[in-house]
Amino acid sequence: VPVIDVGAIIQDVTSPAANQAVQSIAAAASEWGFFQVVNHGVPGSLIDATWRETAGFFDRPASVKDAIMRTRDNPWGYYNNELTKNQRDKKEVFDYTTDGVDPIYASENRWPDVNDSFRQTLRAYRDAVTDLSHALLRAFCVGLDLPAGFMQSDFSKRHTGFIRLNYYPVRDPLEAANVEALPVADLGVHHHTDAGALTVLMQDDVGGLQVFRDGYWHNVEPTPGAFVINTGDMMQVWSNDIYQAAIHRVLAMEHTDRYSIPFFFNPTADTSVSPLPSVVSDERPARYKTINWSEFRGKRTDGDYADYGPEVQVAQYRI
Ligand code: OGA
Ligand code: NI
Numbered sequence: 001v002p003v004i005d006v007g008a009i010i011q012d013v014t015s016p017a018a019n020q021a022v023q024s025i026a027a028a029a030s031e032w033g034f035f036q037v038v039n040h041g042v043p044g045s046l047i048d049a050t051w052r053e054t055a056g057f058f059d060r061p062a063s064v065k066d067a068i069m070r071t072r073d074n075p076w077g078y079y080n081n082e083l084t085k086n087q088r089d090k091k092e093v094f095d096y097t098t099d100g101v102d103p104i105y106a107s108e109n110r111w112p113d114v115n116d117s118f119r120q121t122l123r124a125y126r127d128a129v130t131d132l133s134h135a136l137l138r139a140f141c142v143g144l145d146l147p148a149g150f151m152q153s154d155f156s157k158r159h160t161g162f163i164r165l166n167y168y169p170v171r172d173p174l175e176a177a178n179v180e181a182l183p184v185a186d187l188g189v190h191h192h193t194d195a196g197a198l199t200v201l202m203q204d205d206v207g208g209l210q211v212f213r214d215g216y217w218h219n220v221e222p223t224p225g226a227f228v229i230n231t232g233d234m235m236q237v238w239s240n241d242i243y244q245a246a247i248h249r250v251l252a253m254e255h256t257d258r259y260s261i262p263f264f265f266n267p268t269a270d271t272s273v274s275p276l277p278s279v280v281s282d283e284r285p286a287r288y289k290t291i292n293w294s295e296f297r298g299k300r301t302d303g304d305y306a307d308y309g310p311e312v313q314v315a316q317y318r319i
Contacts, residue, residue, distance in 0.1 A: 001211065001220050001228075002028045006135070007039035013138040013148045025136070026143030026243075029231050033246025034211045036226040037136075042128045044225070047202065050125040053118045054259055058092055058167040060114065068110035070095070075301050076102075076162075077110030080173040084190040085311055088182040090252045091189065092173045096122060097162035103269035104160055104294045105301075126163050126263070129200045129227075133161070133265040136198055136229060144239055145278045151238070154267040160297065161196070161265040168208070168250060168258040188250035188258070194232040195300045196266035201228040206258040212247040220248075233296075233314045234267065237288045240275035245314070269294040289317045 004025060008018040028035035057065075068077035080092045096109045111119050137155065138148040167173075172184040188208060203209060203222055210217040211230070220228055236245040250260075267273070274290040291314070299312040 001032055001034045001036060001218065003036045003038060003223060003226060004028065005039045006037045006139070007041075009139050010039075010041045010132070010135050013135065013142055018139075022139045022142050025139045029140065029143070029235075029239075029243040031244075032211065032213060033244035034220060034228065034230045034248070036220075036223050036228050037132075038223070038226050040132050040227055041135075042132060042227075046121070046125055046128055049117075049121045050202075050261065051204070051259070053121045054165045054167075054261060057094060057112060057114065057118060057165065058169075058259075060112065064112050064114065065092070065094075068094075068112050070110075072302070074105055074107035074110070076105075076107060078112070081179060083182070084192050087187075087190050088174075088185045089187065089189045090168065090172065090185045091250075092167040092169065094165040095162055096126070097160070098126075098158065099123070102160065103158060104297055122163065125261075129163070129263040130159070130161065130265070132227070133198060133200055133263065136200070137265070140198070140231075140235065140239075140243065144242065144276060146276060150276070154271045155197075155265070157268050159266055160269055160293070161263060163261065163263050166250075166258075166260045166262070168253045168260075170253045170255065170257055186252055188252050191247050191249040193236075193245040193247055194230060194262075194264055195234070195297055196232040196264050197235050197238075198232055198265050199228075199230045199262050200265065201230070201260060201262040203228060203260040204258060206253070206256050208251040208253065208258055209260070210249055210251065212249075217249070232264070232266075234273045234291070234293065237273050237291060237314055237317070238276050238279075240279040240284065240287055242279055266297065267293050285319075287319055288314065289319060291317050 065078040070079040141150045168188040209220040271293040275286040
């Protein structure tokens with residue numbers, strides 16, 4: 001998985017200095033669907049504080065976490081019984097999004113009853129990775145021969161991105177819980193693609209994230225100070241299959257607990273996603289029908305919460 005210096009992109013994606021990084025991102029997004037970025041502009045102090053708050057939260061007693069348990073109607077808050085492809089993942093998560101009533105679920109963040117610094121730090125972190133995501137989005141556009149700001153309006157009013165704090169314990173997170181659950185998984189997260197545009201993920205130094213390419217699982221090596229970026233289903237559709245939404249998974253932890261923090265950068269609720277003009281031609285017609293983002297996302301979220309039948313995939317929208 002390539003490591004790319006994005007310093008020049010953060011400054012000005014259209015500058016000559018940014019050109020090489022833009023080309024590297026386009027190549028990585030099409031060959032791997034995954035890359036890592038350094039020189040990304042997110043302050044180290046904010047990253048350190050975010051890790052501290054994350055570990056502190058999962059360390060709280062079950063009563064604090066159970067009080068903000070996710071429900072089918074409101075996906076925000078804590079969960080320890082998540083399914084991917086209808087199998088139970090060996091993990092605990094905390095999900096939060098933009099402030100206020102979110103436009104897809106008409107529901108608000110559930111914050112734990114803990115020190116104020118938890119909220120403040122996580123909001124600051126969310127805003128920092130949102131800025132980085134906008135810069136990466138501009139690079140994805142230039143890489144498709146589009147003006148840098150071409151997709152901005154699909155994200156700027158109110159994007160539906162969210163952050164997930166992932167905790168992968170060695171023990172089964174449901175071992176002491178009195179709930180109906182599938183047997184514990186042999187994976188931290190089962191193989192999947194992310195549904196949205198792009199994901200900005202911070203992982204600790206334990207390792208376990210793997211991406212599938214050419215018939216093999218490849219480790220995404222922990223790289224100090226780097227973010228892992230991967231393209232999601234909507235980016236694959238927008239790019240008409242030029243950028244790949246790569247299949248990935250996380251191994252189950254056997255010896256050391258692991259933490260990771262993805263930001264899933266998603267368009268506004270009313271966005272209609274279809275292949276963009278620069279990637280559709282007579283020789284390469286549109287490969288997908290239009291997808292309504294809120295509908296797609298709503299279906300995927302249901303499948304994560306519990307088994308409501310086969311998971312929705314972009315392949316179902318192929319022409
Ligand atoms: C996810 C995911 C990877 C990781 O939460 O969608 O793929 O390294 N996480 O935790
Ligand atoms: Ni993922």
